[in-house]
Structure formats: C-alpha cells, structure tokens
Amino acid sequence: MFRDFLLLAVQSITHRKLRSALSVVGVFIGIMAVVALLTFSLGVEKAINDQVSKVFGVDTFMLIHEDLMTSRNHSSDLKGFALDIEELRRVDGVKTVAAIRQRTGFLQGPPGESGQSQQGFLPVMGLTPEMSTEFKSFLGDIVIEEGGRGIEPGDTHTALLGKEIAERLKAKVGDQIIIAGDKSAEITVTVVGVLTEQKEEQGSGFGFSTGPSLDTVYVPYDSMDMLWPESNDVVFTLVRTEPERDVDEVADRVEAAMKARGSKVSAMTFTDISKTIGMVTAVISGLFAGIAGISLLVGGIGVMNTMFTSVLERTKEIGIMKAVGAKNRHVLAVFLIESGLMGLAGGIIGALAGIGLGAAATWIVRAMFDVSVPLVISPIVVAMTLLGAFALGVVAGWWPARRGARMPVVDALRYE
Amino acid sequence: MALLDLQGVTKDYPLGSTIVNALRGLNLSIEKGEIVAIMGPSGSGKSTLMHILGALDAPTDGEARLEGQDLRSLSENELVTLRGRKVGFVFQTFNLIQTLTAQQNVELPMTFLGARRSARAERARALLAKVGLAERVGHRPNELSGGERQRVAIARALANDPEILLADEPTGNLDSETGATILQLLKQLCEDEGKTMILITHDPDAAAIADRIVRLRDGRVVEEARHV
16 A cells, blocks of 8 residues: 555655755755765764874874873873883783873073073973884974984983973083983983974874974983983873784783873773764764754755645545545555655755765865865765655654644535 | 435534534435435535435434444544445546546545555456546546546446445536436446445436435425436
C-alpha cells in the first residue's frame, strides 16, 4: 500500500510543480548551509590533525603538569613539575626524551663602557639537546641573527638570548653573562646567538609558550642542573617511543612510573590531542550548524505552508478518498509521504550543493591563505542530513496532514 | 430483511448559530436488487438522506440499518470499511482525482481495502472495458469528456463489487443524450449484476428508470410511487 501512497504523493507533487519547487527551495538552502559548514569544518579538523601529526609525530607524546589536563586550570602558562629525566629515559619503550625547564634567574650582562653592567631577574629556559636535534619541527623555525648559532649538543656554558633580553643586557655574540640560580650557584656563560623575530607566516611552531620567545634566555639543560640542582621546574617533556610500540601504552607506563616517583605529570598522546581538536571543531561546527538550522526551520515552515494550502485545495479529494474507503490514517499517510518527499528532495539537492559549496570554500581558503584544507565528504553527515530533511518534511506536514485526515467526509465532499 | 432500513431517522446539523433539522423522522426501506429514485425539491433532505444511505454519516436519532447493521453503533473506521465494501458512489460532478489516470482512479477503492496490485489493475481494466473505456485507461480526467468521466466514476463505484450503487444526480452535469446513455448503462449494470441502486435526482427522465420513486419534503417521505 505504501507504494500506492507514494505514487499518489509523487503525482500530487509533480502536478503542482512550481509550488512544490518553491517550498523545496527553503529546505534546500538550509540543508546546503548545514552540509557546507560541516564539510568545511571536517576539512579544517583534518588539516589541523595532519599538521599536528607532522609536527608532533604519531610516535611521540608529551608530559605536562597534570593540572593542565583538568578543567581546573585553563591558563596557557606552563606549570613546572618535578621530573627525573634519567629515570624517564630508562622506561621500557622510550627511545628519546627531550625536556624543557623554566626558572627565573638573576642575570648580569657584560660590563658596558662605563664598567656598569645591566642586570635583572629574567626567565631562563633549559633545553635538552634532543629538543633541537630530534624535535626540530616542534620548536618551529628558530631564526638566529647573523653571526650567531643555536645551542648545540655538547654545549655547557653557552646561552642563546632572545632579542629583547640581548637588548636589555646590552649583550652580543661572544659576550659573557652571568646567571645566578639557587643558593649562590652561579655560572658564566658565553652568548652564542641572538634569537630574532620569526618570519610571519611560519606558524608551524607548536606547543604553548615553549615556542621561541624573544624575552627568554636559553641555556643547555645541563646548565640548569648546575644552577638549580632540584629539577622540579620541568614545564614540558617530549617522549618518542621505540618503533612499533603502542604509543598510548608506553605513555600510560611512563605516566605511572613518573607519578610513582612523585612527578605530577599527565601524558598527552596524539590521540588525546586529536580528541581535543575534534571536540573544539565539533563545538564550532555545531554552532555554525545551529545558525544554519534557523534557515532549515524557515524551510520547514515553508513546507508546512505548502501542505496547508495543499490540504485546503484538496479538501474535495480527501472527501472522495474517504467516500471510496480511505481511513483517516490512509489520508494522513498520503500527505505525510508527500511532505516528507519534499523535504527529502530539498535534502538531496541541498546536500549536493552543500558539498559543492564546501569544496569552493576549501579552494578559496587555499587561494587566499595558502592553507591546504582537504575536502572531507562524510557519508554519515550526508546520510544524517538526508534523514533529517525527510524528517523535517514529515514534521512540517504533520499538522496540516492531520487536519486533512480528520475532516468529516460529508463536509469534505461538499467543499467547493 | 431489507437491505437498507431507516426507521424514524432524524438528522440535525449546526449551520452557523442555528440547528438545521434536515431529516425529521424518516422511514424508508429498500430491498436488495431494487432501483429507487429519490426526488424532492432543494432543501428537502435528499443529500442528507444520501449521506446516511451511503454510510457517510450516521443519523442523529432513529435507526439506520445496512444489512441489519445499525450505523450508529459503528466507529468511524468501521463506517469507512462498510461503505468501502458495500457502497459505490456516483456523483454529479464525477469527483475523480485529477492527478490519477482513469485506471488509477478505478483502482483507488481497491487500494484502500488492501487488494493486490496485479488483481487491482486487472479488475480496473475489466471494469473500464465494461463501461466502454477500454481504450482510455491511461487518460487523466481532464483528457476525457463529461460522459467518459462519468463512466470512469461508474467503473470506480463498481470496483469493490458493492451491493449498493448510490448515484447523486449522475446526469446533472451531462447533456441529455449523454445523460440518457449513462442512465441506460447504470440500469443495465444493475440488472446484469443484481445491484441495488439509489438514484437521487431532480430529473423525471432519470427517475423513470427506477422501480420506485420516493418523494421527500421537509425531511420526510411524502409519497412513494411504484412504476409498473
């Protein structure tokens, strides 16, 4: 019987081509907007994920202070934690470890012409050599002023100054500066380079405030040990696992081992980051889709209006159907199929147009910002959209259809 | 037992703020196989009577029985099923569904009773052939003449092989020649297939094919005449 009702509905829709088409347009625009936004945001999510996996590497995870993983702390400031780096290196499955320590130290620049030297309390960061050898892409492109160099493996009493620090201390490459740490520990280091501004579009440096900063003094990790023997100020650790090891599993083991030694750390793997990114883009695309949903609502009201007119126009037809044996539910079914089909038609055209619009958006983004966003067509999104469009039609048609179905047959037959 | 039996039937319906007493204690009995013409001036209650005889509506009071079954005791859905099986309607304005072909229109009553597709199609074509429209099965109503439309409507009325044919001014929208042909067709069908027909009409020529003429006035039967 469904096939017969389908036929009745299709014939009624095609009989009123223009009006049906106009009410389909409302649904079409809404669906197009929703699909385009979802397609584009899925593309953005994939682009970010690709970028993260490129910089971060899927075989790598990081250790951060456990508070950063909870909702209690949303500040982007890195919080120091205690870490026994040698113990970490010995955990099964760990191949390479790179860590960053951060403190505020008392710095004294080289004596100036008058013999006076500049001094002050300034941020000092200690980086293990692996940071620049194994995780180069993680730090982003470090731009060092001509004549200088970065910190290299084997360096001990060296420092790389952020440009602002160099200006404050009036220090240049080759100068010696003094850094004072805990309990009168003090070392003299040679400035080997000055860190300058990055070229603007080089946005690939990832990771909180650990990217090159112009008001920080960078020293080898070992130097930090000399200044502050107790390493409870590690802000960030990157761990690369041995090949073919399950990163999440190694991460769990590392986290447990470090926690057992009193480190307040949390391991964050690529999977965790992906999840977070997914959550953020889901919220954003949900917001956009909500806005697009308003146009869907308008589209639904359009279908409802058409169905009301259709029911009114076909009052006599309803009377005839009922006179020849149609029950209320038959009449209801015919009208609901009709409005559902209109929704579905809008959904199909809208989904196609939405994918096209999404493709256009990724193309425009590539052309304007030189950022490659892939076109992600999600079958789930398409299927849900079509289902939603059909449901929208049915819901919009419900009230008019019910009104039509409940009309007394005698009144309906008499209607002119 | 009479096929249709109305005893003391009244029907009131609201019209604006007043109540119209369309039928006021009407008695009428129709036997199986009879052709009965119901005549009367406008407002005499013809249409209301037709609605009750066709199980489209239940009386306000009194007894209306179709094959012994009291219409007032039936639910709306039961009324629908009853008229779908027992009554075939032929209207003055044909009342075909414009978006459907002649064959689809004839199939419609069978569809609602859940008949199989192939069986429906076969019966619809046979019925259209019987009313002389074998060549027109795929045409839509607006491609057919008035007489042809009424033939489609007659074929539709016969779709579920009902006991009763209820024709409401079937020739009202036709020229006299076509009207006469349609009346002959209806009479022929009733005689061939042993149908009972109730003909509601103003037209004395139409009433002439009936076995019996019932005249209404003010919601009551005022005269019953039997043709010889």
